[in-house]
Structures are given as structure tokens and as C-alpha cells.
Amino acid sequence: MPAVNSQPRRARSGNRRDEAARLAVLHAADDLLVEHGFSALTVEAIARRAGVAKQTIYRWWPSKVEILLDTLIEDSEKRLPVPTELPTADSIRTYLRDFAHFLAEDPAGKCLLTLLAEAQHDVATAARFHERYLEPRQIAEREMLTRAAEEGEVSPALGPEATMDALVGPIVYCALTGAAVPEELVDTLVEKLLRPRA
Structure with a gap:
């Protein structure tokens, strides 16, 4: 039995x-x-x-790229969320510092840099990376910057999209080349590009 x-x-x-x-x-x-x-x-x-x-x-x-994208999206939402409360120059500065730390220290930061590099060689990877990660995050970052400007917290030197590109670009470049982000870099970017309210 x-x-x-x-x-x-x-x-x-x-x-x-x-x-x-x-x-x-x-x-x-x-x-x-x-x-x-x-x-x-x-x-x-x-x-x-x-x-x-x-x-x-x-x-x-369907591929290892999609696995890495899921990893990156999930980890970014937990460990590098775009601030949703009323943004100030200080909260944007903190976000940029967290972004530099994320790229340098977090395994998901390595995932972001890897997908960014792969996107230069593979059209399908570039399309999926942009659709699933870059575009939604860029929209959230531009909204953060626009709200800060509307509230008079900052006076961006450029439009929201160009300003965010100019803020994050040097940080990504440091990470891609294996260089540490100088402590004063984020402060200088914020002061020159965002021109915070005195």
C-alpha cells in the first residue's frame, strides 16, 4: 500500500x-x-x-540581457529611486552622489554600465535598454528637475533634458573609465548647472 x-x-x-x-x-x-x-x-x-x-x-x-534588465530595474527602484517628494537643490545633489556611489559600489551599477557598453554594439540591446530602463528613468529625472525649477529651488542653465545629461554624464564617464568621482565634482555640477536658490 x-x-x-x-x-x-x-x-x-x-x-x-x-x-x-x-x-x-x-x-x-x-x-x-x-x-x-x-x-x-x-x-x-x-x-x-x-x-x-x-x-x-x-x-x-528570452536572453541574458532581459535578465540583467530586470535585475537593474528592480535594484534601481530599491537602491536608487528618483526622489518624488518636492525636490530641492540639496535633494538633487544627494541623488547625484547616490548615483555615483551606485555606479562605483553596487553590483547593479556594474549591470547598468555593462548594458550601456553592450548597447553600443548591439542594436537590439540598445533598444531594450532605452525602452525599459533609460527612458522611464530620464522622464522621472526630468520631472524632478522641472518641479524644482517651478518651485524656484533651482534655475537650470539649460533645458531639463540637457541639464540632466550634463549632470549625470561626467559621473557615468568616471565610472566607465574606472576613475573615482572627485568629491567636488557633484557640488560643482550642481552649482554651475542648477544655480540653486541662494
Whole structure:
């Protein structure tokens, strides 16, 4: 007589993602990217590290780029949110300092830089990176800057889009070249480009 299983049978979830497995895949991709770089990152290695089947990954994500995008989006929302409260010159300055730290120290910052580099060589990566990450974040950053200007907190030297590009560009350049962001860089950018209210 077969043994009776006292545990209730788990309902099949079909294509719905198991949250623990999903997070394991995202963390594995992040870790492997930092350890071995993008070219050595494979779905097979991610599956091994996450303890899931390769087919599971392909059912949820069509490529390693999409996995990295999910990782970047999720980690950015948690660790580098665009301020939504009434922005001031000081809160924008803090955001830029956090951005510099994110690129230099956070594994998700490495993910952002990797996707930025890959986007220069692959049209599909560039399109997905722009659609899923860059454009939504740029819209939020421009809204932050516009609100600060409307409230008289700052007087941007350029339009919102050009100002944000000029603020984050030098920080990204430092990160891409492996240089530390000088402490005074963010202060200088804020003072010269945002011209905070005295």
C-alpha cells in the first residue's frame, strides 16, 4: 500500500514565476556578471548558480540581457529611486552622489554600465535598454528637475533634458573609465548647472 502524503499538493502555477526562483536567477546573474563579466555570462551558468533548470529561465526571459534588465530595474527602484517628494537643490545633489556611489559600489551599477557598453554594439540591446530602463528613468529625472525649477529651488542653465545629461554624464564617464568621482565634482555640477536658490 503506498504511503499517504500528508502534505497538501502544491497547485501548478503554469507559466507564473515562482518568486524565490525568480529572485535566485536575478541574484545569480548579478553575482556572475560582477565575477566574470558579460561575455562569460551564460544562461547555463545562471541556471547552475540559481539552482533552476535552464528551460525555466528561457520560459521567463528570452536572453541574458532581459535578465540583467530586470535585475537593474528592480535594484534601481530599491537602491536608487528618483526622489518624488518636492525636490530641492540639496535633494538633487544627494541623488547625484547616490548615483555615483551606485555606479562605483553596487553590483547593479556594474549591470547598468555593462548594458550601456553592450548597447553600443548591439542594436537590439540598445533598444531594450532605452525602452525599459533609460527612458522611464530620464522622464522621472526630468520631472524632478522641472518641479524644482517651478518651485524656484533651482534655475537650470539649460533645458531639463540637457541639464540632466550634463549632470549625470561626467559621473557615468568616471565610472566607465574606472576613475573615482572627485568629491567636488557633484557640488560643482550642481552649482554651475542648477544655480540653486541662494
